[in-house]
Amino acid sequence: MDITDWNNDEIMRLVMAKGHITQKMLLAELKTENGNVIPQSTFSCKIRRNSLKLAEFQQICKILGYSIQVVPVKE
Numbered sequence: 001m002d003i004t005d006w007n008n009d010e011i012m013r014l015v016m017a018k019g020h021i022t023q024k025m026l027l028a029e030l031k032t033e034n035g036n037v038i039p040q041s042t043f044s045c046k047i048r049r050n051s052l053k054l055a056e057f058q059q060i061c062k063i064l065g066y067s068i069q070v071v072p073v074k075e
Helices: 009-019 022-035 042-048 052-064
Strands: none
Touching: 009 042, 009 052, 022 042, 022 052
16 A cells, blocks of 8 residues: 555554554553653644654554555556
């Protein structure tokens, strides 16, 4: 699946749906993983503003059991 042109909201909805997890559950896992408490409203705003950092997305993928791959575009 090519998600190159997707925004944070679209990507996070896909990842959370496939992982069968809500934002609240994900934030609890992030708190357990790294000890940082992120309010749900702050997290939602980051996603809506398209300002989720790559490191944050990498950690979310790790928690949900996904890998991020970069592959060349076939012409």
